[in-house]
Amino acid sequence: MGIEYTFYDYIDADGDGTNVIKSWLNGEARDAKAHFSEMIAHLKLSPPPRTQGSFWKRPYVGFMKREWDGFIELRKEAGNIQYRLLGKMLQRSVYLVACGTHMGKYYKTDVTPQTALIRVSQMIDNPTKYRRKHEYN
Amino acid sequence: MNTINEREQMWQSLQDTEFRKQLIDEHIDVGIAFQIRSLRNRQNLRQADLARLLGVKQPLVSSWENPNYGKYALSTLKELAKVFDVGLLVRFVPFGSLVDWTVDLKPDDIAPPSFSEEQSQRAFWASVDEAINATHQAYPPTSSFDANQAHKPEELKPVGSGVQDHA
Secondary structure (H helix, E strand, O other), X not given: OOOOOEEEEEEOOOOOOOEHHXXXXXXXXXXXXXXXXXXXXXXXXXXXXXXXXXXXOOOOOEEOOHHHOOOEEEEEEEOOEEEEEXXXXXXXXXXXXXXXXXXXXXEEEOOOHHHHHHHHHHHHHOHHHHEEEOOOO | OOXXXXXXXXHHHOOOHHHHHHHHHHHHHHHHHHHHHHXXXXXXXXXXXXXXXXXXXXXXXXXXXXXXXXXXXXXXXXXXXXXXXXXXXXXXOOHHHHHHHHHOOOHHHHOOOOHHHHHHHHHHHHHHHHHHXXXXXXXXXXXXXXXXXXXXXXXXXXXXXXXXXXX
C-alpha cells in the first residue's frame, strides 16, 4: 500500500481549546459534513499532485490564488451556500486551518490568510498543542 | 489528544439523523466520482475514450468524475461497470458497512482490477501454489526435528574458537 496523506485539524489551544474544524462542521457547515468526511477519506489515498492519477486538482481540490495563495480548499454546495474548508498541504500532511462560505457575491472566512498561516506554523512547531488528526465526529 | 479511533468518531456522527441522510448521498456521490476517474486511469483511458465506448459526450464523463455531480443513474453505473469489466454492487446495507468502507478504504477498493487483471492474478497465485507443492513433493519435510530438544540452554556449549569463559 502507498503512503497516505494525514489530515490535521487546528486546535484553538490559546482560546477555549476547541477543534475549530470539527466545531464548524458540526455547526455552520453541518449540511456539508458528510461530504467533507468522504472527500478526506478518499484524498488521503491520492497520489501526489502532478502525478498520474492524482486527485490533488479540480474538481476535487482547489489551489487558491491571491491573498490565499498556497492554500488548498475543498468545496461543497448545499442549499445555495458553498462551504469551503481551507488548508495547507506540506509533504504528506494537510493542515486544515480555516473555514469559509460563499453565498452569491459574498465570500467570508473565519480567519484572515495571515492568521491561517500562523495557525499552520503553530501546528508544525507545537503539534501536541495545536493539532489533532482530523476528527470525523 | 486523539481519544477515539476514526471508526468510533464516524459512529458518533451517525447518531445525527441528518448526517446519516447526507452520508447515503455522499458515500455514492464522492465514492463513484473517485472510482470512475481511478478506473479510467487504471485502464489508461482518456475521458474522450470512455465517452466513445459509452456513446456519450466527453463533458458528461467529466461531470461523472466530479464529486459534486450527484445525479448518477443506475443504468449509467451498469454500463460503466460493463465497459470497465468490473462488478457493480448495489445493496441496502447497515450503516456500519459504510463506516467500514470509508475508514478501511484502500486504493484497490477505489479502482478494482478488471476481470482480465483478476484472471492474471489468479493464474499467478495458482502457479505459486503449484511451485510450493512441487517443492514439498521433491523435498518432503522431515519429522526428525524434536521441538523439546531444540531449546535446552544448559546443553549449549561453546564450539571451536567461539565464546570462551575467562572467569
